[in-house]
Amino acid sequence: xxxxxxxxxxxxxxxxxxxxxxxxxxxxxxxxxxxxxxxxxxxxxxxxxxxxxxxxxxxxxxxxxxxxxxxxxxxxxxxxxxxxxxxxxxxxxxxxxxxxxxxxxxxxxxxxxxxxxxxxxxxxxxxxxxxxxxxxxxxxxxxxxxxxxxxxxxxxxxxxxxxxxxxxxxxxxxxxxxxxxxxxxxxxxxxxxxxxxxxxxxxxxxxxxxxxxxxxxxxxxxxxxxxxxxxxxxxxxxxxxxxxxxxxxxxxxxxxxxxxxxxxxxxxxxxxxxxxxxxxxxxxxxxxxxxxxxxxxxxxxxxxxxx
Amino acid sequence: xxxxxxxxxxxxxxxxxxxxxxxxxxxxxxxxxxxxxxxxxxxxxxxxxxxxxxxxxxxxxxxxxxxxxxxxxxxxxxxxxxxxxxxxxxxxxxxxxxxxxxxxxxxxxxxxxxxxxxxxxxxxxxxxxxxxxxxxxxxxxxxxxxxxxxxxxxxxxxxxxxxxxxxxxxxxxxxxxxxxxxxxxxxxxxxxxxxxxxxxxxxxxxxxxxxxxxxxxxxxxxxxxxxxxxxxxxxxxxxxxxxxxxxxxxxxxxxxxxxxxxxxxxxxxxxxxxxxxxxxxxxxxxxxxxxxxxxxxxxxxxxxxxx
Numbered sequence: 207x208x209x210x211x212x213x214x215x216x217x218x219x220x221x222x223x224x225x226x227x228x229x230x231x232x233x234x235x236x237x238x239x240x241x242x243x244x245x246x247x248x249x250x251x252x253x254x255x256x257x258x259x260x261x262x263x264x265x266x267x268x269x270x271x272x273x274x275x276x277x278x279x280x281x282x283x284x285x286x287x288x289x290x291x292x293x294x295x296x297x298x299x300x301x302x303x304x305x306x307x308x309x310x311x312x313x314x315x316x317x318x319x320x321x322x323x324x325x326x327x328x329x330x331x332x333x334x335x336x337x338x339x340x341x342x343x344x345x346x347x348x349x350x351x352x353x354x355x356x357x358x359x360x361x362x363x364x365x366x367x368x369x370x371x372x373x374x375x376x377x378x379x380x381x382x383x384x385x386x387x388x389x390x391x392x393x394x395x396x397x398x399x400x401x402x403x404x405x406x407x408x409x410x411x412x413x414x415x416x417x418x419x420x421x422x423x424x425x426x427x428x429x430x431x432x433x434x435x436x437x438x439x440x441x442x443x444x445x446x447x448x449x450x451x452x453x454x455x456x457x458x459x460x461x462x463x464x465x466x467x468x469x470x471x472x473x474x475x476x477x478x479x480x481x482x483x484x485x486x487x488x489x490x491x492x493x494x495x496x497x498x499x500x501x502x503x504x505x506x507x508x509x510x511x512x513x
Numbered sequence: 514x515x516x517x518x519x520x521x522x523x524x525x526x527x528x529x530x531x532x533x534x535x536x537x538x539x540x541x542x543x544x545x546x547x548x549x550x551x552x553x554x555x556x557x558x559x560x561x562x563x564x565x566x567x568x569x570x571x572x573x574x575x576x577x578x579x580x581x582x583x584x585x586x587x588x589x590x591x592x593x594x595x596x597x598x599x600x601x602x603x604x605x606x607x608x609x610x611x612x613x614x615x616x617x618x619x620x621x622x623x624x625x626x627x628x629x630x631x632x633x634x635x636x637x638x639x640x641x642x643x644x645x646x647x648x649x650x651x652x653x654x655x656x657x658x659x660x661x662x663x664x665x666x667x668x669x670x671x672x673x674x675x676x677x678x679x680x681x682x683x684x685x686x687x688x689x690x691x692x693x694x695x696x697x698x699x700x701x702x703x704x705x706x707x708x709x710x711x712x713x714x715x716x717x718x719x720x721x722x723x724x725x726x727x728x729x730x731x732x733x734x735x736x737x738x739x740x741x742x743x744x745x746x747x748x749x750x751x752x753x754x755x756x757x758x759x760x761x762x763x764x765x766x767x768x769x770x771x772x773x774x775x776x777x778x779x780x781x782x783x784x785x786x787x788x789x790x791x792x793x794x795x796x797x798x799x800x801x802x803x804x805x806x807x808x809x810x811x812x813x814x815x816x817x818x819x820x
Contacts, residue, residue, distance in 0.1 A: 428733035
């Protein structure tokens with residue numbers, strides 16, 4: 207079973223209350239790939255990098271079953287670079303630098319070898335690129351998961367609305383759900399958004415976990431209470447990678463299995479924030495992930511013995 | 514099995530984005546009593562009211578098994594009055610009026626008939642009053658639950674620290690846990706607070722649910738995603754009443770049963786916010802509560818079938 211992943215492969219420089227790092231590898235597609243490759247291979251990457259993107263990093267990804275045929279390398283430009291500084295609460299951050307570089311030329315072309323994938327993860331890039339990838343696929347994937355952000359709601363809403371009609375699952379955070387729907391109540395927001403196209407909506411609430419909405423059903427997943435969130439960069443993409451990775455591995459698209467996939471995604475994200483960038487994701491093995499998932503089970507399990 | 518409840522019985526005038534109400538009955542002890550009396554009788558109230566407190570309200574409470582011998586009625590003063598206005602997000606509010614009135618004279622005297630209660634709920638009043646009640650009891654209750662707030666952390670910290678040494682369970686919200694511990698991470702905050710005396714710490718996170726800490730164990734309870742929070746006044750006290758009510762009813766103080774008690778408290782609180790003040794709490798019956806608890810079970814249950 208394979209997954210096509212559209213997204214950025216980039217460099218980040220990150221400052222948090224706990225420390226500071228120079229250029230380290232980042233980008234939505236990178237995090238998705240590191241997370242999803244724990245469950246399924248190959249991951250078919252659709253991205254763009256510059257002449258500065260590390261060959262070692264490419265090899266590391268390939269060794270994990272990530273195919274890079276769909277990653278365009280632009281010889282005379284640099285990779286997308288982002289730099290940011292997190293505030294004490296880790297929920298808000300200031301962007302210090304955004305150098306789009308190669309991203310200005312990004313026009314993903316789906317290689318012939320990628321056709322026939324049953325799973326498509328549309329990472330957070332411009333809606334017209336997301337739409338272009340959907341339209342290039344000769345067979346519609348069984349499951350299309352969409353990530354997006356407030357920026358596209360403000361600058362490309364009508365394109366985003368077109369994409370929404372074509373996907374199965376939308377992932378956004380709570381403030382984005384409110385913005386997209388114009389509703390403050392997340393329950394009302396979910397009802398509005400589910401009318402826009404997706405059959406499933408995941409609202410990510412950071413340290414407060416996530417909500418899954420489908421029809422009249424709702425599932426509340428906790429986040430693991432952590433002593434320290436060292437660096438939240440990439441946590442949302444890692445969540446997405448664990449989510450779609452589990453679904454692709456099990457090939458079960460029931461609501462019940464979507465719930466499990468959210469727990470798997472949450473477990474992966476809880477590793478991601480422990481060190482800078484994808485460092486921790488590169489260290490963990492399947493046994494670590496299973497142990498973390500058992501912590502989630504313990505965290506929420508209760509028995510009702512009403513007398 | 515009986516519960517002694519220390520707290521205010523008061524009048525509130527409330528404005529929310531959904532409406533406005535004139536003087537309606539409120540106060541921490543009122544909400545605790547309405548919630549806990551669903552599970553156990555009698556509730557032995559320790560409070561103070563003025564000459565304006567409704568006799569009908571008193572009768573309503575008595576009909577639910579609430580004993581009022583410990584409620585002092587001050588003939589020449591008015592009851593405590595609070596007026597506030599909630600913002601759109603319902604997590605923040607402005608206090609418009611605080612008329613302490615009889616509260617200035619509050620010096621609770623535990624009636625002889627209250628002695629021997631196995632459960633004590635110390636509602637959010639001055640720590641020296643909470644301490645006074647503990648010291649008046651001839652036999653230490655099996656379980657003492659403490660509610661407090663940031664105001665006392667700022668104005669009466671050393672008294673509060675004395676009370677903390679004498680209680681089993683502390684309930685605070687997330688910002689209060691951070692303030693009391695000086696730690697931003699809630700996990701670290703919990704470790705610090707558990708050193709101050711309580712064996713159990715409940716951190717209430719409003720629409721994001723609650724966390725229970727005990728030794729190295731942690732439990733994450735969701736809040737029910739609601740279409741509308743009509744009026745959050747009293748939700749925390751209602752949660753406390755449901756929590757201690759369930760524990761007093763089952764007489765089981767294990768960690769597992771504390772988890773169930775938090776779900777029961779959350780279910781009661783989810784009713785409280787549906788209408789102004791305690792209106793909804795007066796309407797519900799045991800069947801409504803059990804159905805709501807089943808919604809919580811559905812909300813968080815997931816199966817891990819890792820392949």
